Amino acid sequence: MQEDMDTVPQSRSGDITLLEKMRRQITNGRYGPGDLIPELTLAEEFGVSRTPIREALKQLQNEGLVEIRPRVGTFVRQPTRREIVELFELKESLEGLAAGLLARRGRVRELETLERNLMDSDRAAAEGDSQAYAELVHEFHWTLVRGADNRKLYETYERLMNQLAYHRIVVNTVARPERLKASDNEHHSVVEAIKSKDALDAEFTMRNHVRASSQAALRPIDEPQPARPGSIDDDAQENRRVEGGELRAC
Amino acid sequence: MQEDMDTVPQSRSGDITLLEKMRRQITNGRYGPGDLIPELTLAEEFGVSRTPIREALKQLQNEGLVEIRPRVGTFVRQPTRREIVELFELKESLEGLAAGLLARRGRVRELETLERNLMDSDRAAAEGDSQAYAELVHEFHWTLVRGADNRKLYETYERLMNQLAYHRIVVNTVARPERLKASDNEHHSVVEAIKSKDALDAEFTMRNHVRASSQAALRPIDEPQPARPGSIDDDAQENRRVEGGELRAC
DNA sequence: CCATGTCTTCTTGCATACATGAAACCTATG
DNA sequence: CATAGGTTTCATGTATGCAAGAAGACATGG
Known part of the structure; x- marks a missing residue:
C-alpha cells in the first residue's frame, strides 16, 4: 500500500519481502519492546542464513525500530x-x-x-x-x-x-x-x-x-483520563x- | 562537526569510521557519479573483508549516495x-x-x-x-x-x-x-x-x-549564465x- | 547472609568459500 | 559487415566457521 508510487523507489534487492516480514514480526508480532532478537532465531525461522538477517536488522536499526548493542544483541526499541x-x-x-x-x-x-x-x-x-x-x-x-x-x-x-x-x-x-x-x-x-x-x-x-x-x-x-485510571503515571523517565x-x- | 549532539545518536558499531571514510571516498574521492564500486576493491583497500563493506554500502544506499543494482554492482549515484x-x-x-x-x-x-x-x-x-x-x-x-x-x-x-x-x-x-x-x-x-x-x-x-x-x-x-556558457544544456533527461x-x- | 571473583554460555563481528546471475566479449554465420 | 548465439568473466548474494566480548550464573571467601 505504501511501497508503490509509480515505479519502485529503489531497485532494492529481493530481501524487500524479508525486511517487510521482519518489520511485521517486530511491530505486530511477538517481539515486544525491550525484547532481545537473536539473529539465529530469525535466521532459522525464515529459513535463511544470518547474513541477510543481519543486513535487515541493520536497516531496521537506522530506521529506529531496533537497537543494536554491539557484541550484545539486537533489541526491540520503544521510542521514548x-x-x-x-x-x-x-x-x-x-x-x-x-x-x-x-x-x-x-x-x-x-x-x-x-x-x-x-x-x-x-x-x-x-x-x-x-x-x-x-x-x-x-x-x-x-x-x-x-x-x-x-x-x-x-x-x-x-x-x-x-x-x-x-x-x-x-x-x-x-x-x-x-x-x-x-x-x-x-x-x-x-x-x-x-x-x-x-x-x-x-x-x-x-x-x-x-x-x-x-x-x-x-x-x-x-x-x-478518569475513565481509564489504570497504571499510567511513570512517564518522565526516558526509556520507559x-x-x-x-x-x-x- | 555533525556527529556529536550531546551523546552519540546511536551506539553504532565501530564501523562509523569506516562508513565515514567510504562516504568521503565517494563524495570527494576518486569515485565519480556513475562509477562502479566493486566491494572487493574497497575491501582490500581498507584492509577488511567484504562483509563490513557491504553493510556500509547498504547504509550508503538508503542514504541515497549509491545505487545497488542487484547482482550487478554498486554505483555512485548522482541525484537527478x-x-x-x-x-x-x-x-x-x-x-x-x-x-x-x-x-x-x-x-x-x-x-x-x-x-x-x-x-x-x-x-x-x-x-x-x-x-x-x-x-x-x-x-x-x-x-x-x-x-x-x-x-x-x-x-x-x-x-x-x-x-x-x-x-x-x-x-x-x-x-x-x-x-x-x-x-x-x-x-x-x-x-x-x-x-x-x-x-x-x-x-x-x-x-x-x-x-x-x-x-x-x-x-x-x-x-x-552568459559568463559561463559552457556545456550545460542537457538537463530534462533523468539520470543525467x-x-x-x-x-x-x- | 552478602560480596566478589571467575567461569560458562550466548550473541555478535568478521572472514572466507561457494553458488548464482548478469553483462560483456568473442566467434561464427547470413 | 552486421548480427545472433554461446561462452567467459566478474561481481554480487548467501552460507558457514571461527574468534572476541559481554552478561549472567555460580561458587567461594569474609
Missing part, C-alpha cells in the same frame, strides 16, 4: 516519549508541506481519492465504525503525502512513520467519538483548502489538523514504555 | 535534477521548522553561536572571502538545526544533506558577490526573528532564505549529471 513528541513535530511539518504542494498541483488523481475518502469517512463516522475510520485515516494521510508528488518527502515520511510504529498506534486505535468527529471535520477543511489551491491555507489547515491529532494521541500519556496501546491518532 | 528540487523543498520545510523551534526556545547557547557566526560572516563578506563564508554558512545552518533541540529533525536533516552531497556543493561554492551579500543579510533577518521569539516569523524568514538560496543554487542549471560543481548555496 520525547522522541514521539519530536516525531510528531516532524510529522506536522512534513504533512503541512505535502498539503501545500498538493494544493499547488491542482486537480490531480490523488485529490479525487481524497474526496472519495471523505465520503467513506463520513459514512464510517456516522456509523461510529472506528475501525473502518482508522483505516481511512491511514489512507487519507498516505494519499495526501503521495499526492505531493515529491518522492524524497514520501520516503522521509515513510521512515518517520516506521519509527513511530504508526501501525501499532493505528491498529490499537479506537478513537473517542468526539475526536473522531472532529478529525472528520478537519479532513474536510483540509481538502477544501487544497481544492481552493491556496497552498498556504492548505499547509496550515493540515498542520492544525496534525497538531490536534498528535495532541489527542499524546493526551492519554500526559494526563490519564510509553504504552503504545494508549495512543490514538486520527 | 528533480531529486535536487525535491530535496530543496524538504530542506526549506525542515529548516523552517528548526527556526521556529529555536525561536520558541528563547535564549540558548546555539543562539549565541549564531550571533558570533553573524559577526564572522559580516567580516568574511566584507573581505569577500567566499571560502570562509561558505564554511560559515555551513556552520550557520547546522547550528540552527541543532538549536531546534529535536534529534529526529536533526537526523532527518543530516540524511537529507548527505543525499544532496552538500559537501560537493559547498566545497565548490564560490558564490557570486551579490548573492553572498544577500545571504548575509538574510541570515541577519533570520537571527533577528529568532531573537524576537516570534516562531512563525522565524519560520518564514528562514524559509524565504532557504528558498532564495536554493533558487540561486539551481539557477546555473536552469539558465546557464547535474554538474554539481555548478551548484552554489548560501
Whole structure:
C-alpha cells in the first residue's frame, strides 16, 4: 500500500519481502519492546542464513525500530516519549508541506481519492465504525503525502512513520467519538483548502489538523483520563514504555 | 562537526569510521557519479573483508549516495535534477521548522553561536572571502538545526544533506558577490526573528532564505549564465549529471 | 547472609568459500 | 559487415566457521 508510487523507489534487492516480514514480526508480532532478537532465531525461522538477517536488522536499526548493542544483541526499541513528541513535530511539518504542494498541483488523481475518502469517512463516522475510520485515516494521510508528488518527502515520511510504529498506534486505535468527529471535520477543511489551491491555507489547515491529532494521541500519556485510571503515571523517565496501546491518532 | 549532539545518536558499531571514510571516498574521492564500486576493491583497500563493506554500502544506499543494482554492482549515484528540487523543498520545510523551534526556545547557547557566526560572516563578506563564508554558512545552518533541540529533525536533516552531497556543493561554492551579500543579510533577518521569539516569523524568514538560496543554487542549471556558457544544456533527461560543481548555496 | 571473583554460555563481528546471475566479449554465420 | 548465439568473466548474494566480548550464573571467601 505504501511501497508503490509509480515505479519502485529503489531497485532494492529481493530481501524487500524479508525486511517487510521482519518489520511485521517486530511491530505486530511477538517481539515486544525491550525484547532481545537473536539473529539465529530469525535466521532459522525464515529459513535463511544470518547474513541477510543481519543486513535487515541493520536497516531496521537506522530506521529506529531496533537497537543494536554491539557484541550484545539486537533489541526491540520503544521510542521514548520525547522522541514521539519530536516525531510528531516532524510529522506536522512534513504533512503541512505535502498539503501545500498538493494544493499547488491542482486537480490531480490523488485529490479525487481524497474526496472519495471523505465520503467513506463520513459514512464510517456516522456509523461510529472506528475501525473502518482508522483505516481511512491511514489512507487519507498516505494519499495526501503521495499526492505531493515529491518522492524524497514520501520516503522521509515513510521512515518517520516506521519509527513511530504508526501501525501499532493505528491498529490499537479506537478513537473517542468526539475526536473522531472532529478529525472528520478537519479532513474536510483540509481538502477544501487544497481544492481552493491556496497552498498556504492548505499547509496550515493540515498542520492544525496534525497538531490536534498528535495532541489527542499524546493526551492519554500526559494526563490519564478518569475513565481509564489504570497504571499510567511513570512517564518522565526516558526509556520507559510509553504504552503504545494508549495512543490514538486520527 | 555533525556527529556529536550531546551523546552519540546511536551506539553504532565501530564501523562509523569506516562508513565515514567510504562516504568521503565517494563524495570527494576518486569515485565519480556513475562509477562502479566493486566491494572487493574497497575491501582490500581498507584492509577488511567484504562483509563490513557491504553493510556500509547498504547504509550508503538508503542514504541515497549509491545505487545497488542487484547482482550487478554498486554505483555512485548522482541525484537527478528533480531529486535536487525535491530535496530543496524538504530542506526549506525542515529548516523552517528548526527556526521556529529555536525561536520558541528563547535564549540558548546555539543562539549565541549564531550571533558570533553573524559577526564572522559580516567580516568574511566584507573581505569577500567566499571560502570562509561558505564554511560559515555551513556552520550557520547546522547550528540552527541543532538549536531546534529535536534529534529526529536533526537526523532527518543530516540524511537529507548527505543525499544532496552538500559537501560537493559547498566545497565548490564560490558564490557570486551579490548573492553572498544577500545571504548575509538574510541570515541577519533570520537571527533577528529568532531573537524576537516570534516562531512563525522565524519560520518564514528562514524559509524565504532557504528558498532564495536554493533558487540561486539551481539557477546555473536552469539558465546557464552568459559568463559561463559552457556545456550545460542537457538537463530534462533523468539520470543525467547535474554538474554539481555548478551548484552554489548560501 | 552478602560480596566478589571467575567461569560458562550466548550473541555478535568478521572472514572466507561457494553458488548464482548478469553483462560483456568473442566467434561464427547470413 | 552486421548480427545472433554461446561462452567467459566478474561481481554480487548467501552460507558457514571461527574468534572476541559481554552478561549472567555460580561458587567461594569474609
